[in-house]
Structure formats: structure tokens, C-alpha cells
Amino acid sequence: MNTFEPPAIRTRDAIEDIWGPRTPFKDEWPTRVDSACDEEPETWVQSACILCSNGCGLDIGVKDGKVVGVRGRATDRVNKGRLGPKGLTGWKAMHSEDRITYPMVRKNGRLERVSWDEAMDLIVAKSKELQKHLTNHSIAFYTSGQLFLEEYYALAMVGKAGLHTLHMDGNTRLCTATAAAAMRESFGCDGQPGSYSDIDYTDCLFMVGHNVAATQTVLWARILDRLEGPLPPKLIVVDPRLSETARKATVHLAPRAGTNLALLNGIQHLMFKNRWINEDYVSAHVFGRDDLEKVVAKYDPETVERITGVPAMQLEEAARIIGTSKSLVSTALQGVYQSNQACASACQINNINLLRGMIGKPGCGVLQMNGQPTAQNNREAGCNGEFPGFRNHQNPTHMQELATLWNIDPIQVPHWNEPTHVENQLSYIESGSIRMFWISCTNPLVSLPDLPRVRRLLTQPGLFVVCQDIYMTETAAIADVILPAAQWGEKTGTFTNADRTVHISHKAVEPPGECRSDLDIFLDYAKRMGFKDKDGNDLLPWRTPEEVFEAWKKVSAGRPCDYMGLTYERLTGGSGIQWPCNDKNPHGTERLYSDGIFPTGIDDCESFGHDPETGASYTRSEYQSMNPAGRAILKSCHYSPPPEEPNDEFPLRLSTGRKVHHFHTRTKTGRTALQKACPEPEVTVSEKDAASVGVCDGEVVIVRSRRGAVELKCRVGGIAEGHVFMPFHFGYWDSTDGRARAANELTFTRWDPISKQPYFKSGTVRIEKVPSSPSSSSNNNSTLPNSPHIREQQSAAVCQAGTKSASDTTSAADLAAHRERKLELWLGETYETMVQLQELYATLLPSLVRNPEVEGGLRVLHRIGEEMRSALHPHVQRYHGGGRISSRGRAHVLRDALFPREEAEAGPSSGSESLRSPVEVLETLQALQVYLSHLLASLTALQPAAQALWDEEFVEAVGKGLKAVGRMQSWVGQQINVRSSQTLLVPVTTE
Template sequence: MAEFAPPAIQSRDSIEDIWGPRTPYEDEWPTRVDKSCDAEPDSWVQSACVLCSNGCGLDIGVKDGKVVGVRGRATDRVNKGRLGPKGLNGWRAMHREDRLKHPLIRKNGRLERASWDEAMNLIVSKSKELQKHLTNHSIAFYTTGQLFLEEYYALSMVGKAGLHTLHMDGNTRLCTATAAASMRESFGSDGQPGSYTDIDYTECIFMVGHNMAATQTVLWSRVLDRLEGPNPPQLIVVDPRLSESARKATVHLAPRSGTNLALLNGIQHLMFKNGWIDYDWVSKHVVGLEALRATVEEYDPQTVEKITGVAVEQLEQTACIIGTTRSLLSTALQGVYQSHQATASACQINNINLLRGLIGKPGSGIFQMNGQPTAQNNREVGCDGEFPGFRNHQNPNHMADLARLWNIDPIQVPHWNEPTHIMNLLNYMEAGTIKMFWISGTNPLVSLPNLPRIRKLLTQPDMFVVCQDIYMTETTAIADVVLPAAQWGEKTGCFTNVDRTVHISHKAVDPPGECRSDFDIFVDYAKRMGFRDKDGNDLISWRQPEEAFEAWKKLSAGRPCDYTGLSYDRLTGGSGIQWPCNEQNPHGTERLFTDGVFFTDVEYCESFGHDLETGAPLTKEEYEHLNPAGRAILKACHYNPSLEEPDSEFPLKLMTGRNVYQFHTRTKTGRTPLQKACPEPEVRIAEEDAAEAGVSDGEYVVVRSKRGALEMKCRVGRMTRPGHVFMPFHFGYWDTTDGRARAANELTVDRWDPVSKQPQFKGGAVRIEKIPEGKQSPFIREKQTAAATKASQKNDAASSATQTDYGKLERQMELWLGETYETIVQLLQIYEDLIPRLVHHDQEVEGGLQVLHKLAEDMRVRLEPHVRRLGENKQRGTHRAHVLREALFPSPQEESASPSIAYEVLETLQGLAVYLAHIQSSLTALQPVSMAMWDEEFSEAVGFAQKSLQRMVAWVKQQIQTRSSQTLLVPIVPKSL
């Protein structure tokens, strides 16, 4: 790593002085301009920082066509001129000689320089080959939280409107998926309620799993300045570690990792017990109060102490502060999102503010924080787990609106399910149904959990991996095609921070070599693929980012993230502006929900919500029964222990997280002076655990889980809770020289939250081992080199496209369709058999079964032409339908064991209910399949069959309910007598 000379001009040494001098205040944060330059710039270009989620406004200093420094923008509402250590130093990686400057294609086992035409033609050729033989659903995209809005929108259109696939996610899944999920559950849609200015007025800050001092240094400066000013707020910090944030806390709660939900339920228990609830406000603006009260009733302080380890007195003190404060600002980050029962816990934070009625008011709000600078845009435009404009895929009107705006047929909008999250994408790769993986701006070979599995999947011989990035990384090292991307400062675009502030970042310098912006790459791909709208015009007609921004504005109109009042001109010259910004809010919107009206109307909401324990989505009917109608939703959930708890073999809980000096996998920060401040990972353990393992401070140790092992330096202390270890997740192998295994995700579990699908990085069990005496270091060797070697043994990228013998592949849809059709044929025979058997017993059953027979025949008639057209695979021989029918409906020759005729009728109806449920699940599978085939007639036929079946199920259920009490309760003389 090259040494960096100190900057010639700097307002402070931000590596030594992380948060800068204090400017104590109350009500309005004073301005202080931070600056760091190698030379005095010839010009300044407006931008904002992209090295955390804070979104600090800054200017880029340019001299002789190069970036030579940055300064904070004094006019910007977010930072008032301040910058943190990453903002003041991150730009110094821009002109490094190891930048990717030309496309690369794997040839002769190596990545070799290629032209853009060669690289893009290869990607398009592979895409079309997979389209033809394996459908569009064999292609997947995985992006970042660091692109610009316009780039995400281009990618969203490529995936959802061009390829019509759900296989698109981002590494925002790893850091902010739970933030979005919790806001959908509680408020009906994504969109942060609060404003950074709430720090200026609040009486109480409640930080749960959020070490703001490390993750958002400028925002923490704002908090520090309030704490040193008049009337400082009380600060409650929930963190198992004694972090820098916790050191400033009025109350520091250090629960056992994975027990957030029990702790938050305990706070709400005390709020109910002590009447610390604004019942008047809640009665008008909230639903779900009684269900929440019943759930948290079980979480008295003594029970919570047993689960979490938090003392009764501390819990009561916390609840009293929260329950009596006149304003409350709550925040959460990875300590919640990457932990056990993540969405359920995040929703309880929302609940606490809602119970107090402290939302949408100065000093009162909620920040379900982001971890990346442009994660909010990724969610807004639908490049990960959402649909563009926060639209609801279960709402046909929302999907029709998307189809209209994109000018494509409604059936082509991929709305048969939620977008595929990264952990399921990996499962599909393992099953062999995803063969092309396009990664942009992220490094999954360091950042995803259970790295041994990730390396295995991405280096499969027939897996075609495309990476676009700004430097070589662990992931580009195994790719088939590498595309050199322009970065911040080398392109123009907009991005939105945590409190909905939209900034514009203007191009300051040209990118090196042949680098292209991500926007240009995605637009070029769409053009080469020949994506068209339904009128035959280019699907993506724009060629400049500003055109994309104007197109996005139309799509955002009327949605929570309304951008229609914004423009490049309005965003240039002053401060960033908060959305929604439209005709009603021409200057932006500081806080959401000021009128107590939320995004929960059934026709407006982004989601109908989920069961927080199982993750099962609620139906529109269930949501309508809840009837939020513009009111917030209190979501309740019980605590359950995580699946991998410490035991005698692995006695310690693993937590991973951020370091103040590094960002993600250090692709940028590791090439700046920040690297010297944090050159390698260290594992931190409590003194008691160090003594138990027999290790000392500064010693290299082995950290081992069921998935792998690491070797790194041990630091003892600064942990408040024994039984836990902490290590940063930033470090991989691109710059390692000693060969040690050191990436935290060699150890982590690949389990995820049932609602947000966010991986549980702060979970799993490990042990600390001494390195045996005399063993040569490295004792635990890294596996990245072996993965790169395996990738080099793959066929050339250009020829591998023709290696698969597609003739041996067989689609399984026809097998399922044939089985489903046969169940309906058998159902008709069941009805024909049941009617004569029961006719002399029950006239109502006779009449009902005749109607059901007609419904079943109508189903068969509607599905039959599609079975003939698509084909029916009968490879199994015996249909499952036959086996199930024989099990549920014995032949008439067999003597019935039923004690009475009425009991026999009830048993028969029960069997019919089970058989109908089997058909129901068969049709449930076919419904998204028909949509994923973009076959409108087939989809309509399946929908017709589902509605017919629902009518049958309702009739059978009603018959069972009507007959059961009389048949089962009143004694009779059995048939056998």
C-alpha cells in the first residue's frame, strides 16, 4: 500500500480528530466548513459524499483535470459544511494506478484486455443463449448501494421491463432491507419519517443497535454538539459493546446479542403498565393496540432480564425516560437489522414512537437508518426487494400503472412474487437454474455470509459472472467479464440520503482509460439486447442521466417518493432537497406524517404486511380486515431464541460490524490514508473470555465457527458483555500479503430474517483458540487464492457459452401441469362417485356436489387447451392424484369404520377438503409460472381455476362447520350395534 503525504491544506487531521471541534448549540446547528486538499483547486464542482449514508454536501476541488481535494458545503442542510474522515480522505483513491481502465475477458485462464464491443457482445450473446434455452429467469443481477438514481433506474428497466424477471437484488439486502421492511409493516410504505433537524430539538435520542459514532461521523458530531449545548437530550444506547456512542449515553443497555425483541417488548410492557401512552392520539391514528398489549404483557422486567441480561432497574429507567419525554428521536441500524428477529425488532422501535404519538413533530421521529449512501434510491426504483415508486406487487392497479408508464403489456411486469433476494438467488445457482450473474459495484466474495459456499457457487464451470467495478476485487478476480466503471466525481447523477434529502453530484473530471458510467453500461446493454416497448420503440429511449431523471419523475408522481418538483437546475447551487417534493410541497418535505395520516390505505400502500414470526405475506383480504385506512399499524411478535446459540463447543456469540475508518470491503478506503489508521482486522473479546481461552491482548488467535476459521490479532476489553466477540467485516484478501484467512464472513451463518430476508451476520457461535506452540504462521490460510485459481481453469468466457448440452435439459413445468390437470380429472370422478354414495343420506350434499361437479368441469375445460398446447409430461407413471384419491376415498367395497352415517359424511367432507387443498397448492405454483411465461391466456385460465376452487373450498368448509357440533357432540347408537 503506497504511503500518502499529508494534505497541503486541511482544516483538521480527521483521522486523529474524527468528529472535529465542538460547536455547542440548541435549536440550530452552527456552520463549520471542513476542507482537505493536496493543492488549491482551480474550480469547485458540486457533489455530496458517498462513503456513508449521511449524504453530506460537498464540493470537489479540481486542478489540471484531476481531483485535488474536497470541502464541505456550508449551505447544505445535512452537514452545514462538516465532513468526516471518510469524506475528507476518500477522494484520494480516485487517481490510483490500479484503477480498472479497460474491459477484461477471461481467455486462456486469465483476464485479458478486450474492447468494449467485444465485452458487451459477449455478454449479450450469453444473455440471448440463456434466454433461448433456459428462459430469462436464468439471468440474475446483484447491485450495490452506491450508484446514482439514474443508474438504478436504467438497471431496474433492464431487469423488470426488459427481461421481465424478478431476479434482481442489491447488497442493500445486507444492510437496509430490514429498514425498508419495518417501514412497510408499520407505515404502509418505505420512506423515513424523520429529519436530521430533529436532533436539534429532541429531548431524548434512543439508539438501538446503532453505533453512530462509527457509522455516521458527521451526524454524531451533531449529536455531540447538542450534548455539549444548553438543555442536552438524554441519550439511550442499546449495544452489547461499550462503543464510542455508548460512552456518551445517559443509559447504556447491553443485552445479549439476538435478544433485541425481548428487550423492546419489555419497554412496551412498562409503557402499558405505567400509562405512558397517548391514548387519544393512538385511538385516531393507530390500529393493533390490543394485540400488541396482549403480546407484551408476558415481558415483565424479570422475564426480560432472564432473556437479555439487562437489569430490571436499567429497563425501568429506560422505559421511564422514553415514557415521559416530550419528544423522542429513535434510530436503528445493523445491531437490529443483522441480528435475530430483525424486522420484528425494528417494528417495535416504530411502535414505541407511535404509542407516545411522537412522530411527525419537531424533535420526534424515527430513523430506520441506511448503511450506504444511495441505498434509498436502490429501494425507490426497485433494483432490490421493491418495485419502482414503492408500488405494491399485490395491487393490480399499481402493476398496471407500471406497465402504462413503461409502455409494455401488463403481463410482462414481473409481479407474481416479491423480487428474488440474494440468498434465494444463491439457492437457484446451487440448483443450476441461474447461469448468469451480473454484479455491479459490490464485492460478494467478501460481503456475503458463509464465504466458502459463495466461492464454490461463483466459480462453477458453467456460471457466467459479469462484474463492473472501479478496482480489481476478490469478486472481479473470478469473473468471466470485468467492466471498468466510472465512479463518483467522474459522472453526473442524483442520490438520496437517509432523511430523504436528494443531492446532485456533477461530473468533475473525466474517468481514466476507457471507463464508462454504470448508466452508460446498462443503457448500452438494453440497446444491444433490442429491448422494445409494445409499440416497437426502444424501451430505454434516453441517453443522458438528466433524461432518465425526468422519466423517473413521471414514475414517482403520486407515490410517497414523489420527485416531480425536483430538477437538475433546482438541485444545483444550494442545498439538497427532501422528497416528497411536488406541487403540494414545492420546497420539499421536512417530516412525514405531520397530519397523522400514514401510507396505509389499501389502494396506496406498498405492502399488505407479513406475519412477523413466519414471514408469510398477508393477503389483501386480511389487510382489509385490519382496515388501517391511513392509520399506522402496531405490529406485535414474540421472542424466540435463534437457531445457532452458543454451546460447549462454540461458547461465544459472533458479532460483525463497521470500523470508523473503513467502508464496506475497502475497495475505496483501503487505497487512502484511512488504511494506515486501520490496517488489519482485530477480534475483540471480553477479559473473562480471554482468560478462559488463555489468550492475551495483541496475540494472534484462531476464531473458529462451524463454517470456517480465521487468524487475527486479539484485542481484550472494550466489551461490556462476556460471551461475545466482535470483528470488522471490511477485510478480504485483495491486498493481503501474509496469507492469513481474515474475512469475517468465513464464519457467519447463511440464515436470514423471515420478512426482510436480511442475512443474520450478528449471529452464530464461535470459539477462540490459541495457536499451538511452534506452528508456523499463517496457521489458518485464506481460500481466496484457490478460488481465483479455480476460476482460471474455466473454459474461455467466449467459448464456455457453447459448452452446455441444452438437449439434455428438461423443463419440469409440464410434469407439474400434467399432475395438476390429472387432479382435476380425478376430482370429477370423486364427485361422480360421491354423489350416488351420499345421495340417500343427505339431499343438501347431493345438491352441493352437483354444483361443485360443474365448477370442476369448467376448470378442466379452461385448462385443457393449455395442457395440450404446452404438453404434459407423464414420466412418473402413477399420478400422485391417484394415490391421494385412494387414500382419502376408499372404494365402496371396503366396509366403512364410521360409527354413523352422519360421521361418514363428515369424514368424506374432510377428505374432500384435503384433496381440494392439494389442488389449491398445485394451482398456487402454476399461477406465478404462467405469469413468468408472460402467457396471459394461461394465466387467466389458472386464475379462473383458482377462483372456482375457492368456491368449492368455501362450500366444503361451511358444510363441515354446520355438521360438526351436532354430529360429534350428541351421543348415538353406533352402526355396528
């Protein structure tokens, strides 16, 4: 590894002077160009920084074909020439001697150098074998927040249009999924309403779980300059830690971790109570006001104080500032997104601006921030739980648009559900139904929660792991195939930052060795796989990034993220440009929703939304009944405690997060001088909690949760009592002492019900003093003075991976030989339920309920049921190989439980309904409704399976069945409704 040398030419030591000198201002942020070079460049190449989500424009300095420095772009709207410590220093990782520069394949347990042809041929052979024996749904992709837009779009087409799989997610799930989900819930679509320039004009900044001083240093410099200029804004910060951001706050609210929703409900309670609501704006442009007011009515300051620990007076002061300021910018990041009730809480932040009518105006807006530089592109292109162009998978028109653009049959667009988030992908790996896992530009063996489980799953026999990266990360070390990727500065592409600013990054130097761009790798895979459109042409026909960009523009056309007015030429030479950029907005769009019209129309919205408490998706009809029709939606939700609360055994609440000098898992920053500034992880604990276990500042301690334990230094102070904080950046690739230190050894596998983002800021731990006598190694009786008490398990995972060989692992054919597909059984059971239902209609029910109206209705239901059964029968014959199932399955068991045969046989054979009591008639109708619900659930499960089979006739038959059952349930419900009041209210004789 290279030694760390300071740059020869620099405007400041950004590692020590993180935010640079102040340039106080009002209205227009002054320009200041930051630079750092080892020597004077010969040429400068336009790019932007990709080491946080801010997206600062910069130029890459090149000399003799080598990157020798960077400088901020004075013309760029995002940073006005400024760069932070990562931007000024992180580029030096390009020169690290431990780059992966050639493909590798695991042979006889060892990773060995191979040619690109051998590596790609192996991946393609595995893919086709899995396709044949275990279907396309045995292949999954897990990507990054650091690729270029063009690369994401190519990957989305590989997965969604080539393999037609839903198993596509990215590590943006860990940092930005809640941002996207909250904007879909509130505004109808992803995309930040606000702009960085709103900070220049606002009277109030409301930052919830957003330590901007550490996560977006240049943006914090902008805020510091406002705070030191004339008419500084009020700053309200919500954070359990006394962060650098919180130190500058007008009001610092430090709630207990996991109680954000109660706090935000409390602020809204006070806004309603004090009439700090723009009623005219809300009446014209917002939906859901009354429901929200009812929910937050219960969150008075005293109640909020009991839940959150925030003093009532502090809450009232914060609400007063928010409620009376002339303008308001609200921001959020991981303190919201990775915490309890994440999406519901993020929506409350949107609510606050909507209630004030402060959207789409200078100095007013919401920035649901991203954690990674190209997270926005991941979402736009459809690699992180979305569909390209912010399309709604429940909207047939949107899916037809994609099919037309890709020239494939509509049924081949995998739209039967939301794409599979990474925790469900891991569950499918655990169950054995995903057998190939392609990881690009991310490091899940450090970044995912509950690392003991992740290591076990990703090293299991039979799982084929492809890792596409630039260094030998913890994840690459256990892979079966490693593909060496080109990185920033070594390829061309575009990316979009957290306020929708699109930048271009031009190739400055050649990648080392045999490295290829991620785009070239995906295009090569598509070609080798033979992906074609329905006319027999190459599905991904492009050769250059610009060709992909032009294709992407057509996908974005007419959608909120419209790129049609952008070109490589327009993006080159000046500033980044904010989307949407089109004929209507030829110079880009600084703020969204300035006209008060939101993309919530049923034909426009990206999602029909979810129940904020359960996470259940709303159907098209449910959304239509709400009819937001271009209005924003106020989502309301009651507070629920976090899933893991402190107790005597684990009394402290754990939060993980970022440090200012590092990014993600330190793949780049850990190979630069930034590492010296932050060389190891530490756990932060309050003075009182440290004293309670007798530990001092700087002492090595053990932090233990229900999942695992780590051993690291303790820092005392700067955090609320009852909390501990650990940085998540540190894994084991550069560890030398054998101690467990990754924060995710401690975290648990729970996620938000809507965004599916893991709860990294929930869970409980305890602090332990390290035993006074060091532990001994298991194979040596002597005591080792520096032996770790909590040993890392990454080395064991690498050894486990070493027992595998990519070329001779169990074949998909062998795996398939020992498997049974469950479609046939489920289909047979569903059909048998229909047969039993017909028998109920024909014989049993008429004997139990003797009433002319009921008998007439049952005849109609029998006819509808026969049409339903007849429609499904050919597909039962095709897939199940027969008619009725031979064994007595759920259909028979449920029928016998609901309609006992002895009761039916004892029923009247003649006469009128009066021969059976009215309540018995009601019970019989209730039993029929239960049986129909069983059939409805069976058909609901078959619907996405039929779509995944691309069997349009099967899809149609299942659809007919669902419609038929719905009609039956409506009839039964009406009969119950008509009879219930008289039957249940009028007393009857008990003799």
C-alpha cells in the first residue's frame, strides 16, 4: 500500500480544516476554488466528486496519463468551486498498489488469475444452467450508489428486460430507500422538491437526523456561511448526539433513538393548536388534513416528552420557530431513514412543509437527502426497488411503455410485484432458491446488518457469487468470480446528486491492467447471453456511454425525471443542470411543484402508496377512492416503540453512522491520508453510562448485542444518556490485530415496512470492561498480551469460501433433481377448492339455508363458479397433470371445519328458513365468506406466478377467478348485512 504523503500544491489542509474559511453572504454564495495537486497538471478534465451525495463539480488534473490532482469548478451551481476533505483527498486512492487489475476465478478453493473470456464464459454458463433448471428467478443482482446513470440503466435492462427478474437491489437500500419512499407517499413520485440554493434564502433550517457537517461537508460550509452572514436563518437540529451540526443549532432536540415519529407528531400538534397552518394552500393543494389533525391531537408536549425525553419547552420553541418563520427548508438523512418507523417519520417532515405551504418557493422546500453520490440514478434507472423512469408497476400503461421502449412483450416486463429488496434476497439465498448473486461496486460483508448471518449465507456451498469491484474488499475475498472494474476518472458517464443536479464525468485516464468499466461488463454479459428483443435485435445494442444516455432519455421522456433536454454537449463546459430538463424547462428546473400541482393523479403517480403503519400496499381502486388528483398527500401515523427496547441485560440504544473523513466501507478513503485522521472505530457513550460500568475515555471496551460483540476504544461524552454510537465504515480488509470491530456485528435484521430500509439506528447493546487478564489462543497455553477478547470472523468466512470451487460446485441440474416445484401442488389445491365450492352451492348450502332469495342467489353463484372452474381447468391439466388432487388437502379440511357433514345431514329436507334459527343462517353465510377468502388468497398467490411464467392465458384465467370470487363475496356480504341487525338485536327465546 502506498505511504500517505501530503499534496505538494493545495489551497488548504482539508483534513484538518474540514469546512474551509468562511465567506459570509446573503442571497448569493460567493465563489471559492479549492484545489489539491501533487504537481501541476498538463490538462484538466471535467468531472464531479463521488464521495458523498452532494455532487460537487470538479476538474481532474492529469499529467503523463496519471491523475495528479483536483480542483473545484467555480461555475458549478452545487459547490461554487469548493471541495471537502474527501473530494480533495479521496482521488489518491486511484494510485493504490492493491487495485484488482485482472479477472479471477476460484479454483480448488483459491482465487486464480484468468482471462476475461474465461471469467465471462463461466458466468454465462452458470446463468444459462440456472435459467434452465431453476428459472431466471434463481439469479439476483445487488449493486451500488456509486455507478453512473448509464451503467445503472444497462444493468436494469439486463435484469428486467433480459432475465425478466425482480431480484434487483442496491446498497442504496441501506441509505436512501426511505427518501424515495417518503416522496412517493407524499408527492406521488420520487425527486427532491427543493434545491440547495434554497439554503441561500431561507429563514429556517429544520434538520432531522441529518448531521450535514459530517455527511455533506461542502453543503455545511454553505450553511456556516449563511449563519455568519447578515440575517442568518434559525437552525433546528434533531439528533441524540451533540454533533458539529447540533453545536450550531438555535434549538437542539435530542430525542431517544427510535422516537422521531412521536416528536414530529408533537410539532404538528402544536402547529394545528396555534393555527400555524396555511389553510388556503392546504385546501387547494393538499389531501388528508383532517385525518392528520385527529392523529396528532394525541401528541401534546407532555406526552411527547414522556416518549422522546425532549423537554416540552424545547419542543414548543422549535414548533414556534417552524410555525412562524417566513420560509422553511427541511432536510433528513439516516437519523430518520435508518430508524424506527422510518418512512412514516420522513412523511411527517414532508407534512410540516406542506402544512405551511412552503414547497416550490425560494427558500422553501424539502430535501430528503441521499447518502451516496449516484443513489438518485439508481432509483431513476430502476435498480433499487423501482422501475425505470419512476414508473408504477401497478399501472398497466406504465408497464406497456417500458415494453414498447424495450421492444419486448408486455408480460415479460417483471411487474407482478415490487423488486426484491436485499433482505428478501438473503432469505431466498438461505432457502436455496437464489443460487447466483452478482454484486457490483459494494461491500455487503461490512455494510449489511447482522454480519454473522450475511457471512454464513454468502459463503454457503452452491451459491455462485460474482463480485465486480476495484479493490479486494471483504466481499470480493469470498467471491467465486472477481471482475476488475474501472473507477471514477477512468470512464465516462453522468450522475445526479441529491438536489437533482446532473453532472457529466469525462474519462481522464486509462484504467490500470485489464480493468473494464461497469458499463462494458454489463454490455458484454448481455451480448454473451444473447439477449434479444422480439424482432431478434440485440436488446442492449450500445457501445458507448453516450448511446446509452440517449436511450435513457427516451425512457425518462414525459416522466418527472425528464432528461430530454440534456446532452453530453450541454453538460460539458459549464455547471450541472437540474432535471426535469425538456422543452418546457430548457435550462432545468430549480424547484418542483411551484404551481402546487403534484404527480398524484392515478395515471401519473409512481406508487399508489401504503398504509404507513402496516406497510400494506394500496390497490388502484383504493387509491382511486382517495382521489388525490394532483394534490400532495398528508400521511398520518401513530407512534409505536422500536422492535428492540433497552432492558437490564442490554440497557443502551445503538446507533451507527458516518464519520467526516470516511465514506461507506472505506474502500477508497481508507487508502488515503484520510485514514490517518480516523484510523479506527470508536464507540461513543455518555459520561453517566461510562461511569456506570467503570470505563474511561480511550479505554478499550467490549460492546455486545444479542447478535454478536466487538472490541474497540471508548469515547466518553457528546451523546445523550442511554445511547451509544459507532461508525459503520470499518471492516477487516486492513485490520491487523484480529479484533472484531465492524458495527454490523451488532445490528439486527429488521426493516421499515414501506421502504424496506434496515433499522441500523435501532437495537440495544451493553458496554463491558475488558477482562484484566488477556484471553489465550485456543491452540496455545501461553498468554498473549495483545490477544483480542472478541475475535473477528471474516477470516473464517474467507476460509469457508476456500472450500468452494467455482468450476466444480454442485450443478443446477443436480440441485433441480432434488427439488420439487410447489406451483403444481398449489394449483391443484386451488382447483380442488373450486370443486368443493361447487358442491357446496349445489347440495349443502340449499339444505342449510332454505330461503327463496338465498336459493336463487346460490344458483347464480354456482353458475359463476362453474365458469371460473372451467377457465382454470385447462391450466390445471397443463401444469398439474390432472384434475382433482388425490390427497385430502386444505380444501377438504377447511370445508369439513366450516360445514360439518353431520350438521348438514341433520338439516331440514323441506319447509322454510324458519326451521333453522336466524343466527345459524348467519353463521352459515359467515362460513361461506371464510371459504371464499381462502379461495381468494389461493388465486392471489397464483396471479404473480402466472405472470412470471409469461402465460397470458393462465393470467387471464386467474384474473377471471379473482373477479368471480369478488362477486361471490359481495353477494354473501350483502346477505350478512341484510340479516345481521334483526338477527343480532331482537331477543329470541332460549327454550
